[in-house]
Amino acid sequence: MGIDPKTIDWDSLGFNLIETRSMYKATCKKDDSWSPGELIPFGNIELSPAAGVLNYGQGVFEGMKAYRTLKNRIVLFRPEMNAKRISMSTKRLCIPEMDEELFLKAAIEIVKDNVDYIPPYGKGSLYLRPVVWGTGPVLGVKPADEYTFIIFASPVGPYFKGNIKPLHLKVTHNFHRAAPKGIGNAKAIGNYSASLYPSSLAKKTGFDEVIYLNAGNEQLIEEVGSANMFIVKDNVLKTPRLAGSILPGVTRDSVLTLAKEKLDIEVQETDVLLDEVCSADEVFCTGTAVVVTPVGKITSEDGEHSINDGKIGIITHELRSLLLGIQREECEDTLNWLHPID
Numbered sequence: 001m002g003i004d005p006k007t008i009d010w011d012s013l014g015f016n017l018i019e020t021r022s023m024y025k026a027t028c029k030k031d032d033s034w035s036p037g038e039l040i041p042f043g044n045i046e047l048s049p050a051a052g053v054l055n056y057g058q059g060v061f062e063g064m065k066a067y068r069t070l071k072n073r074i075v076l077f078r079p080e081m082n083a084k085r086i087s088m089s090t091k092r093l094c095i096p097e098m099d100e101e102l103f104l105k106a107a108i109e110i111v112k113d114n115v116d117y118i119p120p121y122g123k124g125s126l127y128l129r130p131v132v133w134g135t136g137p138v139l140g141v142k143p144a145d146e147y148t149f150i151i152f153a154s155p156v157g158p159y160f161k162g163n164i165k166p167l168h169l170k171v172t173h174n175f176h177r178a179a180p181k182g183i184g185n186a187k188a189i190g191n192y193s194a195s196l197y198p199s200s201l202a203k204k205t206g207f208d209e210v211i212y213l214n215a216g217n218e219q220l221i222e223e224v225g226s227a228n229m230f231i232v233k234d235n236v237l238k239t240p241r242l243a244g245s246i247l248p249g250v251t252r253d254s255v256l257t258l259a260k261e262k263l264d265i266e267v268q269e270t271d272v273l274l275d276e277v278c279s280a281d282e283v284f285c286t287g288t289a290v291v292v293t294p295v296g297k298i299t300s301e302d303g304e305h306s307i308n309d310g311k312i313g314i315i316t317h318e319l320r321s322l323l324l325g326i327q328r329e330e331c332e333d334t335l336n337w338l339h340p341i342d
C-alpha cells in the first residue's frame, strides 16, 4: 500500500525502494497491441512459476526521474526518449512493442498519483521504474502468451551527497557486458544479471565499478557498469559510437548536445581505444542515476592511471552543472527537454 509520505526523512534518502501509494498496470496478449491499464495500490503480484520472464528472462525495463524544481514545478526529463527506448527494447525481446504515447501517459499518471512522495527541491527525485515482462506461462523456449507492463516509483536521494568523489574504475579483461549483435543496446533484464558478478568482484577489491571492453575488439572501451563513458582530449569530447552493444543513454545524448550547443566543443561518436582513455585529459560517465560523474583513476592490466590528478575536470564540471541546472530549472530550458506535470 505504500508508506505514509509524511514519515519519510528526506535528508536520509539513498537508492533503496520506498514503497509509494500506487503502481500502474496494463496487460497485453501476444500479437495484440497495448491498451491503457490502471493505477492500483503498490503491492505484490502473482505469477506462474512458468512465467516467461522467470524462466527465459523475457523482460525489459526503464529508469527515469521526476524532479521538483526551483520554480516549484514537477518535471520529467526527456521522457519521450525513454518511451522510444522501451519500444525498441520490447521489440528486440519479442514482447508486444510498447506504445510510446501510452507509456508517457502512464508515467504522468503515476507521478500525479504519488506527488507527495517527490522529495523537496534539491533533496532527490521520484525514480520511476517501468518494466515489461512476459508473464504468461511457457515451457519450451518461446515468447510468452501474455505480458504485463508495470510502473512503480520510489523516492531516491541524490547519487552523491556533498562533494562528488571521482571514481576509481577497473578495466575488466575477464568479462564482457554485451556481445556485438546481442541485446546490449536494449534495456533487457539479462544484461544486468550478467553484470552483477564482474561488478561485485571489482567492488570487493576496492574499485567503484568496471569498464567493459568491446567483445569483438578488446582494444576498444564500451561502458562503465550501467553508465555510458566519455573522454576529453585536447578539447575534443569522445564517446563510443552506438554499434549495437551499447545502451543509447538519454544522458549520453543530452551531454553530446550540451557540449556542441552550449560549450561549442567538438564531439565525436567513434571508436574509443582503452589507451586513449588512460591518457585522456578528462574521463567521466553518464546516466540517469550518476548524472555526469568524473573518473579519477583507472586500473588496467598495465597498472594504475591517474586522470587529471584524480580531480574533476573543467569540461566534466561544466557539463554536469549545465545538465543539473536544466533538470532543476536553475537555468533556462532552451532545448525544451523538460516535460512539466500540472
Ligand SMILES: Cc1ncc(COP(=O)(O)O)c(C=O)c1O
Binding pocket: 063, 223, 225, 226, 227, 228, 247, 248, 249, 250, 251, 252, 286, 287, 288, 289
Ligand atoms: C547499461 C547502461 N548504460 C547506460 C545507461 C545510462 O542511460 P540513461 O542516461 O538513459 O540513464 C544505463 C542506465 O540506464 C545503463 O543501464
